[in-house]
Amino acid sequence: MQPKDLEERLRMKLSLTKVVNGCRLGKIKNLGKTGDCTMDIPGCLLYTKTGSAPHLTHHTLHKIHGVPAMAQLTLSSLAEHHEVLAEYKEGVGKFIGMPESLLYCSLHDPVSPCPAGYVTNKSVSVWGVGGRVEMTASKFMAIQQALQPDWFQCLSDGEATCDEATSIKRARKSVDRSLLFLDNCLKLQEESEVLQKSMIIGVIEGGDVMEERLRSARETAKRPVGGFLLDGFQGTPTTLETRLHLLSSVTAELPEHKPRLICGVSQPDEVLECIERGVDLFESFFPYQATERGCALTFSFDYQPIPEETLLQQNGTQEEVNYVDQTKKSKTTSCNQEMTSFEINLKEKKPSGKH
Amino acid sequence: MAVVASPTSLESAPRIMKLVAECSRSRARAGELRLPHGPVATPVFMPVGTQATMKGITAEQLDALGCRICLGNTYHLGLRPGPELIQKARGLHGFMNWPHNLLTDSGGFQMVSLVSLSEVTEEGVRFRSPYDGDETLLSPERSVEIQNALGSDIIMQLDDVVSSTVTGPRVEEAMYRSIRWLDRCIAAHQRPDKQNLFAIIQGGLDADLRATCLEEMTKRDVPGFAIGGLSGGESKGQFWRMVALSTSRLPKDKPRYLMGVGYATDLVVCVALGCDMFDCVFPTRTARFGSALVPTGNLQLKKKQYEKDFRPIDPECACPTCQKHSRAFLHTLLHSDNTAALHHLTVHNIAYQLRLMSAVRASIVEKRFPDFVRDFMGTMYGDPTLCPSWATEALASVGITLG
Numbered sequence: 001m002q003p004k005d006l007e008e009r010l011r012m013k014l015s016l017t018k019v020v021n022g023c024r025l026g027k028i029k030n031l032g033k034t035g036d037c038t039m040d041i042p043g044c045l046l047y048t049k050t051g052s053a054p055h056l057t058h059h060t061l062h063k064i065h066g067v068p069a070m071a072q073l074t075l076s077s078l079a080e081h082h083e084v085l086a087e088y089k090e091g092v093g094k095f096i097g098m099p100e101s102l103l104y105c106s107l108h109d110p111v112s113p114c115p116a117g118y119v120t121n122k123s124v125s126v127w128g129v130g131g132r133v134e135m136t137a138s139k140f141m142a143i144q145q146a147l148q149p150d151w152f153q154c155l156s157d158g159e160a161t162c163d164e165a166t167s168i169k170r171a172r173k174s175v176d177r178s179l180l181f182l183d184n185c186l187k188l189q190e191e192s193e194v195l196q197k198s199m200i201i202g203v204i205e206g207g208d209v210m211e212e213r214l215r216s217a218r219e220t221a222k223r224p225v226g227g228f229l230l231d232g233f234q235g236t237p238t239t240l241e242t243r244l245h246l247l248s249s250v251t252a253e254l255p256e257h258k259p260r261l262i263c264g265v266s267q268p269d270e271v272l273e274c275i276e277r278g279v280d281l282f283e284s285f286f287p288y289q290a291t292e293r294g295c296a297l298t299f300s301f302d303y304q305p306i307p308e309e310t311l312l313q314q315n316g317t318q319e320e321v322n323y324v325d326q327t328k329k330s331k332t333t334s335c336n337q338e339m340t341s342f343e344i345n346l347k348e349k350k351p352s353g354k355h
Numbered sequence: 356m357a358v359v360a361s362p363t364s365l366e367s368a369p370r371i372m373k374l375v376a377e378c379s380r381s382r383a384r385a386g387e388l389r390l391p392h393g394p395v396a397t398p399v400f401m402p403v404g405t406q407a408t409m410k411g412i413t414a415e416q417l418d419a420l421g422c423r424i425c426l427g428n429t430y431h432l433g434l435r436p437g438p439e440l441i442q443k444a445r446g447l448h449g450f451m452n453w454p455h456n457l458l459t460d461s462g463g464f465q466m467v468s469l470v471s472l473s474e475v476t477e478e479g480v481r482f483r484s485p486y487d488g489d490e491t492l493l494s495p496e497r498s499v500e501i502q503n504a505l506g507s508d509i510i511m512q513l514d515d516v517v518s519s520t521v522t523g524p525r526v527e528e529a530m531y532r533s534i535r536w537l538d539r540c541i542a543a544h545q546r547p548d549k550q551n552l553f554a555i556i557q558g559g560l561d562a563d564l565r566a567t568c569l570e571e572m573t574k575r576d577v578p579g580f581a582i583g584g585l586s587g588g589e590s591k592g593q594f595w596r597m598v599a600l601s602t603s604r605l606p607k608d609k610p611r612y613l614m615g616v617g618y619a620t621d622l623v624v625c626v627a628l629g630c631d632m633f634d635c636v637f638p639t640r641t642a643r644f645g646s647a648l649v650p651t652g653n654l655q656l657k658k659k660q661y662e663k664d665f666r667p668i669d670p671e672c673a674c675p676t677c678q679k680h681s682r683a684f685l686h687t688l689l690h691s692d693n694t695a696a697l698h699h700l701t702v703h704n705i706a707y708q709l710r711l712m713s714a715v716r717a718s719i720v721e722k723r724f725p726d727f728v729r730d731f732m733g734t735m736y737g738d739p740t741l742c743p744s745w746a747t748e749a750l751a752s753v754g755i756t757l758g
Contacts, residue, residue: 054695055693057416058675
């Protein structure tokens, strides 16, 4: 198969200014329908629920300095409104009141993982307020036609990491299915006038099986995708740690000039770990999670190692301190997710926090 | 209905109201309140914010909508966080970061709404805090003390509130007690130069009691009067008659604040009857149920009929919600778990109320208020003659006929 030169067609260009210790610094240019938007990498996407930043109107959102140029929409919140959007005709950006924003449509909402066990060889399901929406490749592409996002995550099988122990067989299936979905969707995109300006993001699967991860990366890279989504690395802080080496190996297989997105990773320390392993773009749902716990984010952006901390690190105690802090906080708060060391709990009479 | 000439008031009370225009037929007036945090055009609708926030929108958004006076709630703030803390935060203005005017109520109304927690004596209202179970006495002195600490531009006397559906000797008792409590509030008020204490006319639905209250309270030296004890469960027929009686006996050169009113029709009628200031939780509360206010009534945006309605709530409305969003999008958002939908509607509903008041005021200034009323009723009810009979009667009593 001879891949068309997407960059030529869409004029999107990723230029790297420098690469330091695996961290990529650069810009993605010529984005958007008019081709004149730019994004910095590393960067993040604005997290939305049903097309709106949580709790914020356009007015209040734009009081915030540095709102990301690209917003993340979730198919889980929008798929059930497909008919309305199709009738609207002008695309989801205009529908939600964000006509100037770049839009990336992911399958799932990173904050609410969906029930596993609903991926088949022919379809993937998402959960909206009205229940399950099952999508074959054609239905999926029909929905994307109605949405008209700038980028969208291709239909993929992300359940290889759902169970405690990934079997090689399940990992292999996730790669096979995702490649099949990708090829089908690319074909359908060819036939769609409306989707010519949208970019498909290929999804790297393979669970925790190195061989399958590498296969997924190499095979997906052969297709004319606009970028790559590294799926299945999300989980608890400990599970990300164990997958970091997998992550490095995967990104090593990917072309330099296409963006690498990761889903389910949004905490500052995890984001930094992933940047060091060649990831460019992140979701930004962490502020929302802190908000829901009644906590305010307070952490220093200064990551220059200071003498005391360096000493602690050398003695191997730094890592311990972080984990102890996290577990201690989870005992004192009554929220369903652990409060992190990046925040203070405003509900406490005298909010404590680690700075 | 016999017209009683409105008395002019005592000389020494501060004159905060400047009359700009009066309707030649009805009792409607347009004016300007001169308050410590800036002028306020009247008639005015004051949005209500419980616990020092406008539920659903920020102080900045409220300012951007053109609001220049809103309400803070003493009952909730007196308990949590408490006046001492608010004083440290540079008063309620500092605590809310609100640069314009604030009106605080006494905490009395909550007595009626939360009556199972309270007990009224001559001393004051004794109630149990819903937050920590502590017993507190809200006396006239304590209420004024709290409001002094809050630093609001207009403060309300503590009144003995009875529901308008209550009859019998309790109403009379409450009316006389409110007069005595007014005197105690006046005596306890530490900052008459910075904060304007309003009296609240009581007397329930009894014309004689109300007339007595009016006679007594207008003898007191206060910058403004509120008409209280209405807007509960009473019939609209009784309601308007008490409002009309009150405005006929209140001084013309002082503002008349009708508490707890609310719906668009009621606002227009009560302006005709001579009221200047209004407050109500209705627009913000109804927003939180997915209801958007429009000149023809309201839109229940959660309903299926709006699913594919790509028009804004109101094409004439300049609020941020109508500038950016369609009914269809708001419908979608209302069916999600993103609270942003409620904020959009709160912004719009407040904008609607403020715009209505502006339009009313302009019509008074331009000497076409009666025509405005007819147009308004026509839009709201399909035809001016189809407006509710109580409203027709009330308007007729002040010389405005519909159709």
